[in-house]
Amino acid sequence: MKRIGCALALAAALVLAAGWAPSLDYPRSPVSIIVPYGAGGGTDLIGRALADTVKGSFPRGIAVENRLGGGGSVGMSYGQNARPDGNIITNITVELVTLPHTGTGGDISHEKFIPLIMFNSTYSAVTVQKSSPHNTLKDLLTAAKTDPIQVGNSGIGAIWHLAAASLEQAAGVEFIHVPFDGAAPAITSLLGGHIDAVTVSYAEVVSQVDAGELKVLAVLAPQRLPVAPDIPTATELGYNVSVGSWRGFGVPLNTPPEIVAWLEKTFTDGVNSPGFVKFMKDTKNDIELLSSAEYAKRLARDYEMFGKLINDLGLSK
């Protein structure tokens, strides 16, 4: 009898554990996604699209908040120092592992984040006006040997500045780097013919390329982009340069593991949802999905890699 009682109690405990044990008290409050760049840029739009696909899982709401400045360090610093309760999620970008090397990142560090997922990667596209006399990457780089070529980027030390700088290094030329507060104003300036080129991501210039306003001379990618198979890579053209960015979500260190697991699953489902896949296809962005564990390894690897690149370029602090 006693045994049966024990067994029953055990069974009941198991049922309880299976049924109710992970009674996660989250999300209880509205959740913010901090986008460290200007509204309307590539990071912002993808962040908003992903936030929208998962909004059903956040009964109190999930909102995107732009905190810009310092090439991304303002928003990411805010995010890493937020209370580790999962209510502040940060849209982390490659600047998290580049700015600490250039000494312009304030206190940001990839070791102060738990990465949730990575959902996108993108590479620099060397883009000029359609009417530009430069029709190939070689034209542009040859011209840069004699004339000042003004190249717009999304902030000093930001990834698209590094892209232009490593292209300079590979080709043995010098550009005049013009920093803007995000990619959108840099593209606007190129459209008006105020600068000669931009080295921002392909996704950010594609609508102007389709409309015949701008043309892409080359992408700084390891291989041709699936969304743009006709555009050559710089490597094919003899310049061994590949600089790209990724986007993902992270939460502050010490966020409870059950919240991290819940967020990882929720956002993974969001990335795989038909709506998000269609959005990414429509806006010509590539999806590259990494889990929390894989993403942590990638962060460590890229931190090393960019440290070397930035040091080689003489941009380190």
Add this chain to the structure above:
Amino acid sequence: MDNHVSLAFWAALEWSNLFYAFFGTFVGIAVGAMPGLSSVMGLTIVLPFTFTIDGTGGFFMLLGVFCGAIYGGSITAILINTPGTANSAATCLDGYPMAKRGEAGRALSLSTLASTVGGLFSAFLLLWTSPLLARIATNFASPEYFALAVFGLSIVARVSSDSILKSLIAAAFGLFLATVGLDLFSGHPRFTFGTVYLMGGVAMVPLLIGMYAFAQGLTSAEESGRGVLPPSQHKITGILPRWDDLKAISGTLLRSSLIGSIIGAIPGTGGDIASWVAYNEAKRWSKRPEKFGTGVPEGVAAPEAGNNAVSGGALIPLLTLGIPGDAGTAVMLGAFMMHGIVPGPLLFRDHTVEVYTIIFGLFLANIFMCLLGYAGLRLFAKIPSIPMPTLLPIVFIFCFIGAFALNNNVDDIYFMIVTGVVGYALIKLGFSAPPLILGLILGGIVENNLTRSLVLSNGSLAIFFTRPISCVLMLIALSTLFVPAIRFAVKQFRRQPPAAKAA
């Protein structure tokens, strides 16, 4: 093409669309009128609803919020000297003195009319001249932004009549506040005292609430405690604007609407700058500039027509270039993307009917704004008649809610209180808030674009005078600064000969 336009016209007049536009405008006015609740916040609140609405209805709601919030900000600016949003800070200058005289109804009536005219004017421009104005947007590069911001700063010399020295000090303090935060060009933190809170710069909304609402509340409490403040008597004779007022403001309305539309079309500049420029130009062209600041109808109409005209202008770079000029249009860009519409140069070709339907939606939003404004006017105008002991606690509560609601951040409340106390001290010392606000709004634009221009020109200052738009703006700025001084000198000079004769 014509077929598309008429299709779009009838699509815009569907019952559901009318309802969404009406609802959005209502929400917008309510949000705009609460200090601290901004149009961006209103837009993000209704955004999730718009995803569930098929077709263009969601955009009608967003447009309603967008327009309504700009107008709503003027209501509190006029009644309690507290701009509901930064767009209406200039409206305080003449709106509040007019309301203080017991003519709150007249001021509200003027601002409602001016807002509607400005909004409709810009909608017409959006409908007919988008490609042309889109070119203005791309013609604006760093030197032009710098020149525009310098022109904006030169307005300090005009908006405050009391003491030019004190205005300049306040403007310089505003410029200083604008340097707080991480530097765009080097990424170094400046004046952050090691705090993360100040890394992103001085928070604008808590500062506005503190400087205006909180400081004004403290002053009113003090005056009311001493029994200085007589209970306001407000008689509302009619809700429609008077004929002589209409005649007085007609030129101002057109000029301000044009200014607002153009400034709106430039990415990165919005209703806050447009309203100051419109006010300044109204004063420049007026036959009685010395009366500005005492409650003249042009002083109310100019900023309100200017800031509401931004609504149509701001949609131009969004629709034609796919570039959102401010946070509000960025939310709309998100809404477009979610509906599978990618704004940009191909939008008018690929989604003709949708685009024209949306443009007609802007007309609707402005018409509803007008109807709601006049319908609510008698109610709004009673607010100043509420006794101070009742009104002030409500104002203070809204100060706290507004500051906190922005980012759900308690630090914003502390910052609001600090700026409120500073604002109170400034009032007591005879400084006024507008130059400080102007300095803060324009400081970042001035600094970043000066540096960027000099990078582009390889360090030569000539870049500001060799480019036509920038040169014209610089000359206007210089004339704004020096014409009053020259006029004064000429007057002195003319006065001298008779004096010399007498001697």
